[in-house]
Amino acid sequence: MTDDELREKLADLLTRDQSDPEVLLQIAYTNDSLGNEHEALPYYEKVLAAGASDRLGTWTGYGSTLRGCGRYEDALAAFDEGLKEFPGDAGLRTFRAMALHNLGRHREAVQDLLMLLAETGQVGGYERAVKFYADNLDLTF
Template sequence: MRKGELAQAVRLREAGKTDEARHLLVDLARRHPDDAEVAYQTAWVHDVLGLEAEAVPYYETALAGQGLSAEDRLGAYTGYGSTLRVLGRYEDALETFGRGLEEFPRDPALRTFMAMALHNAGRSREAVSTLLKVVAESGKVGGYRRAVEYYADNLDETV
């Protein structure tokens, strides 16, 4: 029953029927309060609806629990950290991104969202450095990769 309802809620969210999905997921989360997968999907639907503050406890449950796939765990770290950043909780966001990077150290999306939180926390130099490293590793800078990597750590160096 739980699996079928969860699959239906995900289909509803993916189809843009987010209010219906939210109603179903909140009910599922009430009936399965320790289910990490249900909590993650419930957090996600709240984020889609712009209800970031309501997403927070669901993300916390999802990350504290067992049973998320690696992909969903990465999504939970990214979503939770981003949600905390949007709520102005920059240090909490940075701590969340840091925990996520312990598990997924090279993930470009996680690192990019962390760079945004670094900027919001007044650490723009670290933010730019992080973004330059992500860009260099993407392979989208052609023959300039070595230079971009160098300047990521030496931003103020000039002739």
């Protein structure tokens, strides 16, 4: 979809019932797609308060947008809240690791990503070793 098509969609959405969480979520997503992250945030917050059907997408989008706006602590809190509802979700965990990195918590970010890779079988059969090294990043022999 082009930016012009997204702008048309946003204009249409803004004329609809903004108490509908699904409309609010589409407004948030469209603002994000247009690079209007700061404008998307209040819509994500309204969606979370109202209870949209796509809670996972809402938590992911909200946390990612907070992170993109430089609100790293808030982003981390959003990802943590999302993970309470969707424990282990790979998307939330990945974006959470990025927020940890932004907060200077690099070791924890790398550990979390290594565990995610091992848990999802993305390390070519080395799951046990990668899990071990995730907890022992600086180990040498």
